[in-house]
Amino acid sequence: MSQRYGIIDIGSNSIRLVIYEKTEHGAHRVVDGSKRAARLSSRINEQGFLSQEGIDLLIETLSVFMLLAKQHQLTEIVPIATAAIRNAGNQNEIIKQVEQATGLKIRVLSGVEEAEYGFLGMINSIAVQDGFLLDIGGGSSELTLFLDRKIVHSFSFPFGCVSLNKRFDSKEGLSDAALAELRQEVTAALAQHEWIARYKQLPLIAVGGTARAVGKIHQAAIDYPFAQTHNYHLQALEVDELFQQLRQLPQDKRKKTEGLSKDRVDVIIPGVAILSTVFQYVEATKYVICGAGLRDGVFHKLFFPEQPMQQNPLDYSIENIVALHTAASRDHVEHVSWIAEQLLGCLMENDEGKQPYSVYLLTAAKLYRIGAAIEYYNFAKHTFYLIVHSHLNGLSHKEILLVAAIASYRSKSKARAELKSYGLLISNDELELIYRLGTLLQLAIALDRSETHSIDSLELKIEAEKLYITAKASSDLQLEALKVAEIASDFKKQWGVKPVLKLVTSVN
Numbered sequence: 001m002s003q004r005y006g007i008i009d010i011g012s013n014s015i016r017l018v019i020y021e022k023t024e025h026g027a028h029r030v031v032d033g034s035k036r037a038a039r040l041s042s043r044i045n046e047q048g049f050l051s052q053e054g055i056d057l058l059i060e061t062l063s064v065f066m067l068l069a070k071q072h073q074l075t076e077i078v079p080i081a082t083a084a085i086r087n088a089g090n091q092n093e094i095i096k097q098v099e100q101a102t103g104l105k106i107r108v109l110s111g112v113e114e115a116e117y118g119f120l121g122m123i124n125s126i127a128v129q130d131g132f133l134l135d136i137g138g139g140s141s142e143l144t145l146f147l148d149r150k151i152v153h154s155f156s157f158p159f160g161c162v163s164l165n166k167r168f169d170s171k172e173g174l175s176d177a178a179l180a181e182l183r184q185e186v187t188a189a190l191a192q193h194e195w196i197a198r199y200k201q202l203p204l205i206a207v208g209g210t211a212r213a214v215g216k217i218h219q220a221a222i223d224y225p226f227a228q229t230h231n232y233h234l235q236a237l238e239v240d241e242l243f244q245q246l247r248q249l250p251q252d253k254r255k256k257t258e259g260l261s262k263d264r265v266d267v268i269i270p271g272v273a274i275l276s277t278v279f280q281y282v283e284a285t286k287y288v289i290c291g292a293g294l295r296d297g298v299f300h301k302l303f304f305p306e307q308p309m310q311q312n313p314l315d316y317s318i319e320n321i322v323a324l325h326t327a328a329s330r331d332h333v334e335h336v337s338w339i340a341e342q343l344l345g346c347l348m349e350n351d352e353g354k355q356p357y358s359v360y361l362l363t364a365a366k367l368y369r370i371g372a373a374i375e376y377y378n379f380a381k382h383t384f385y386l387i388v389h390s391h392l393n394g395l396s397h398k399e400i401l402l403v404a405a406i407a408s409y410r411s412k413s414k415a416r417a418e419l420k421s422y423g424l425l426i427s428n429d430e431l432e433l434i435y436r437l438g439t440l441l442q443l444a445i446a447l448d449r450s451e452t453h454s455i456d457s458l459e460l461k462i463e464a465e466k467l468y469i470t471a472k473a474s475s476d477l478q479l480e481a482l483k484v485a486e487i488a489s490d491f492k493k494q495w496g497v498k499p500v501l502k503l504v505t506s507v508n
Contacts, residue, residue, distance in 0.1 A: 004031065005303055006069045006077035007295050008062065010106065012041035012084035012138025013162050013209065013267065015058070017065040018295050019072050022303065027323035034068055036061045037263035040084035041139035041162045048089040055094055059101045066102055079104045080298060082114050083139035083160065111156025114294060115142040119151055121296030122205055124310045125317075126231055127394040131203040132282050135293060136210045136274050138162035138267070143190075143278065145199055149311075153195045159186070161210055161271030170269040174247040179273060186277040196282060204284035207293035210271030213264050215289040218242055220259035225422045226397040227389070230291030233396075236279060239287055243272045314359070314394030318366055321390050327376075328369030335453035337365040340444035346460040346467070347440070347495055360399065361437050363392075364407035365444060371408070384408035384418055398425045402434060409438025411490075439487070439494045446483035447471070447501075455480075467497040477501065 002023045009016045019032040038061060043054030050058075062079070069077050085094055086108050095106050109117070118135045123146070133144040137160040144154035164185075168178050190196050206214070215229035218238060246254060247269050255265040264271075279287065300308040310316040322330070340361050348354040371382030387404035395403065401422055405415050412435050419426050419434075426434075447455060452475055459470040469484070471477060484501045492498040 003075045004072050005299070006065075006072070006074045007298050008065060008077065008079040008104070009295050009298075010040070010058065010079060010081040010085060012082060012140065012160055013037065013039060014138070014263070015040075015061050015065075016295065017068065018299075019069070019074065020299055020303070023323065025323040025326055027320045028299075028303075029320075029324060032068065032072060034065060036064075039138070039162060041160065042166055044084065044088060044139075048087070050084065050088040050090060050094055055097055058094070059098055062098060062102045062104055066104070077104070078298065078302060079106045080294075081106050081108045082294075083111075083137055083156075083158075086110070087139065087158070111140065111142065112154065114140070115144045115154035115156060116151065117297030117301065118142060118207055118294045119144050119146060119154070119297065120300055120308060121292040121294060121298075122207060122290045123149055123313075124296065124300055125292040125313055125391070125393040126205065126288065126290055127313050128203065128205065128288070131205050131288075132199070132278075132284065133205045133207065133290075134211075134275065134278050135207045136161055136271050137208060141274060141278075143196070145195065149309075153193070155193055157186075157189050159189070159274070161267040161274065164270040164274070165267045168270055170247070170251075171266065172250045174269050174273070179247065182270065182273050183277045186274055187281060190278065190281050200283040201285055202282065203286050203288050204279050204282065205288045205290050206275060207290045209264055210268065210275060211287075211289050212291060213260055213268055214239060214242065214272060214275065214287075216259035216261075217246075217257060218259075223424070225424050226401070228291070228397065229289050230391075231393075231396060232289040234287040234289070236276075236284075236286075239272070239276055239279070243269075243276055246272065312394070314363070314392070317391055317393040318363060321370060321386075321392065322366060325370035325373035325386065327372035329451055331453050332448060332451045333366050333369060335448050335455070336368070336441075336444045337362050339447050339455070339458065340365045340441055342458050342460060343440055343444055346462065347497075356399075357433070357437060360402050360406055360433075361441060363395075363403045364437070364441055367403070368407040368441065368445070380408040380410055381418075398430070401425055402430060405434045406437045406441055409434065409441060436494045439491050442487050443484065443491055443499055446487055447480050449479040449483040450475075450477075462497055465492070465497050467491075467495070467499045468502045469499060470502050 002021055004019055004021045006019050014035055014037045017034045018030055020028055021031045022028045038057055040054055043051045045051055085091055099105050119133055122133055129149055130147045135142040139160045141157045141160055145152045168182050212229050215232045344361055367387055370386050371379035374382040384404045392400050405419055409415055415434055454473045454475040455471045457472045461468045481501045484499055488498050
């Protein structure tokens with residue numbers, strides 16, 4: 001039986017509810033959510049107290065969220081709060097009033113906990129070993145150094161995009177003098193932690209609303225064809241150019257920037273100033289935008305306590321996608337994957353560069369039937385769509401497209417048509433790779449056409465432009481033989497050898 005859980009993230013800039021579902025097959029997904037740009041950090045008075053108006057707004061927002069939570073019949077709902085409430089002088093009073101009004105007991109995270117949860121959400125969704133993780137919030141920013149996928153150092157800085165905008169008002173843009181002062185303040189805070197300066201030439205992974213906004217603005221500017229900012233890579237010059245354009249614009253013109261949401265128009269400039277200043281200070285190699293963060297980390301920690309951190313984000317996400325779309329036989333796709341691996345090993349035996357091809361092929365093999373969850377007829381078309389729009393973590397955008405095209409491959413013309421709008425990402429050489437691995441996957445599928453996964457072992461041999469496939473099986477392979485003969489011509493065009501199913505031996 002499926003269960004649903006809610007996490008409420010009470011941030012300095014916005015308050016969010018995310019509702020997760022754990023399915024009966026062991027998968028999880030987000031099924032609903034809501035957001036309000038409450039700007040609590042801007043409602044902190046000179047004495048450091050959250051105003052009663054701010055408390056009332058918080059209670060009103062949480063009450064609305066509780067109505068939505070009630071409709072989903074949640075097993076548990078967890079409200080967490082970060083800098084705005086953590087730093088408020090009347091923190092206890094806020095928690096008391098919220099509990100009396102809504103029944104929710106807010107858990108206030110320390111800066112260290114906030115960094116740890118953010119790291120967990122990121123590391124479960126991106127295949128990266130070493131780097132800096134920067135989470136720019138409304139009232140605080142967390143910087144974490146991780147090596148070999150483990151936290152080495154972290155610190156929470158008492159500034160964010162909202163709090164700095166309160167001091168360096170960017171309504172009319174940001175002058176050179178104001179920018180220099182802002183950068184000096186951020187740099188001075190970084191300089192207090194000597195460990196930061198000891199690590200250079202690492203990627204800067206950026207999470208939070210500022211980071212996502214930067215990704216969306218840049219993608220809109222270049223007409224980027226892939227509708228996802230998670231794991232989007234940017235170079236220093238690209239972010240610097242974007243920042244210079246934004247900071248010259250007054251707010252009324254800035255709000256017309258494509259890709260920039262209306263609730264971030266006023267705070268985007270100080271947010272990007274923090275981002276670029278940290279990047280320069282740590283001498284990072286590139287920016288990587290991460291769409292997963294604090295809430296995802298809380299979800300994994302609280303609801304998967306036995307293993308909150310996944311060692312392989314790609315394997316984990318493949319398993320989750322398969323468990324979400326259960327129309328295909330698990331045994332069948334695993335058997336097809338095994339056959340595909342054997343075929344690739346034979347055909348590229350002496351090719352040292354086959355490792356990434358193996359990853360693409362085996363990922364596609366495990367996912368090629370997920371489209372049948374929508375309908376069997378034209379399931380390949382649905383498979384392509386689902387892969388492109390699923391959280392296939394651990395792969396770049398280009399690699400996700402490669403996997404989607406290989407998994408849904410039927411012919412060269414259909415593959416070209418499907419990828420026509422992705423020309424910015426897929427080159428002609430990569431199209432040729434799709435044709436080759438797509439036909440190889442089709443051969444692997446053909447060798448279990450009956451879906452009885454009855455082949456126990458394979459002996460593969462290339463001779464005289466033929467790929468001889470000697471199979472030992474526990475049942476008749478008549479369907480398989482017919483299907484192999486059907487695709488043999490197309491396979492030879494791509495691999496230069498004609499597959500021949502030979503000496504099929506029954507072990508019974």
